Amino acid sequence: MKRKFSIFLMLFGLIFLITLYSPFSSQAGETSENEVKAAYLFNFAKFVEWPERAFASKTSPIVLCILGDDPFGEALASLEMKKIKGRSITVSRANNKEQVKPCHMLYVSDSEKKELSDVLSKSDNKPCLTVSSIDNFASKGGMIGFVRKGKNIRFEVNLDKIKRVELSVSSRLLNLAQIVKE
């Protein structure tokens, strides 16, 4: 019995290790939803241009505000170490809309669903890119809304709204977007 066990154990450990390092591990597979969204936020910052008046100086950071429960956790940490055209990214978190400081990007968390129209009216006419995962965010007056297409995360863009606040968006971003109107 004991020997049977040890043979089984060895076999077991071996297969365990093989599967860990198997070719499957290097293929593009699945990953967590919020990690993908965090990476999108970084890309949005890259492909959106703010008017110069939105920054105090040429090196002042791009401020990303998270309103409500932060769904990203650690996933945003790597953003703060990056630079976009000489600007670093600062993440600022706020629990309610009164606390929101002037920011360049505002991510409205799912927890703020009920307050959505209030939040959006407050950021109206400011050069602030609003992003959210709330259903139909872009057609409800937001700018970029995440949507799920099967196993992929895509986004809808409300272009009228973005243009109204003098933000300009790269066509590379628009190529992937679904354009919606209010």
Added chain:
Amino acid sequence: MNKIKLRVWLRVFVSLLCMQIIMPLSSGLCSIENDLTELSIEELANIEIISVSRTPQKQSRSAAAIFVITADDIRRSGVTSIPEALRMVPGVDVARISSSKWAVSSRGFNSRYSNKLLVLLDGRSLYLPTFSGVFWENQDLFIEDVERIEVVRGPGASLWGANAVNGVINIITKHAKDSTGLQASVGGGDYERGFARARFGESISDKSFIRAYASYFNRDEMVDQSQNGLGDPWEKFQTGFRSDNELSDACNLTIQGDIYKSMVKEESTILNLDPPTYSESLDLENETTGYNLLSRYTHRLQNGSEMAFQLYYDFLDKEEGTVNVKDRTFDVDFQFRMSPLSIHEIIWGFGYRLSSDEIDSPLIGIDFETPKRADSLYSSFVQDTVSIRDNFQIILGSRFEHNEYTGTEVQPNIRLLWEPAESHLLWAAVSRAVRTPSRGDNDIRFTQQVIPPGVGGNPGPFPVAVTIWGLSNYKSEDLMAYEIGHRLKALDTFSLDTTAFYYHYDNLSTYEMGESYPVLDNNPPYVVQPLFVGNRMEADTWGAELSANWQALPFMRFIASYTFYEARLTIEESPTIAGAIYASDDSPKHQASLRTSIDMPFNTECDIWVRYVDDILVGVIDNYTEMDIRLGWKASKNVELSLCGQNLLHKSHPEYMENYVLNEPAEVPRSVYGKVTLRF
């Protein structure tokens, strides 16, 4: 089992446990970090994410007859045990045999040893291979910490393995993170003489959580037709813990265990060879102890693939009638889930289980050819879910098992899932499943009846002991199952789930009259009439199940279910055939249940549950309608009071009669209990 062997077992278990904890940490596998911001936006758009429900499929998206009992359903129904909660499930037949014994089955063939239903608690199998069944009286826990009970009617064998023939019940307890703080319940009444249970959960760090609980209850006896007690009260104490640890973003380690002891009183009729009654009534006090320890390690790889590695050890020492059973199970299980191509999701795994038992029986009633036995079970499975279109899936899978009784068993299935519109889902499945022989089928010697000399059928001078006789050539019982189902979800407030099935069984258990022989060296001498087990019956069963959930008003909800079941058994014609274990009316033809939940002013709740169960066992058990009512009051954030009346419509009613016991059927009495729950 001797001490040396036990030590080997222990060593294997501990070393595996260490391997499970140390290996991922030391190899640094847990610290894989993936920087997605390095990807281009086009790459991001094509990256695949984990489905919302990881392995457990969302109920509304699974291609099987699934029903979920939630924690809230359990709380509001007022049930005090798992089998009682299962009465909510369409297609499932729950009948109480005595104060501490239940017969639970899905889609027919109900008995105390319902051998075609697999039950798992947090991944640990509760199905006892020695007897082919689940001892429900041993399965108690801190019931408030049950997150949900998923019941799948129909074969689940391709994923879960043999004996998941007619259904799989998955009892899932809360993650330790979701059960922090102190919660205590005390209460009592007439049948529930008294119970107290408490759980304390704590977060050790923001990634490590642990909870511990203790639970005690004392339950009264059942009654006979004229309300006299049957002398079968019981009590049980159980304590346990669960700890969940996030070793990193990608790795999780869960360790949990329980230990329990119960004392069941029983008036049991034991057969013997002494005239004039050839039986003896015994007042038994049967003690059961048991413990188990489980650890599960899950690891999410960079690409979203996931693996799980689980091991457990389970020990049971049970007295049943005059028999003592010691049972040990050691189980290792490995599972891997991946999506190598975007439309495929593959789950595969393999496992090993060693179960050993020791059976000690001092009387002539039950005996085994070999008092000790250890069996190995090797298994592997693979399942591929192919999403051909967003609304169309094909699921293909099979399980391969090797057991020591019948060798290799292959259990494949194919399922289709189609969502023609957002609110409609259709599914269909064809599967094969087997019920592998138990130790009992193989080598039991069970004296079912003693016919006194001179009484009909026994003209001879000696008593005849009719003895069920297990044989090693006993085969697996097998099933081909055809199922279809429809799920409708309308307006967020109404859902309707309909399923229908047709089953064809082969090689079902039968008895065959053997050559009788005298035992003359015994005092008194007697004759043994063997009844050999065989596989000479076929059966066709069919049925339909309906369940509806309607939130009629924001404060009022109705949950209704209806079950239809019918069976036709065909036993092989032969002069030696002496009968079968199963009957076509083991389970009721019609069952219906209606639960009404009302939220009332001042934080009070009212729940009314009415059930109808058709007659069973050739009219030995009549049909019955019963009702439970629960009134609850959330007096404050921390205090909840409730009063629950169970089986209110009759003074008492019988639900089942165990074939093997000669006693009158026990009747379930009307009962009331009150409960105080504190949460801090």
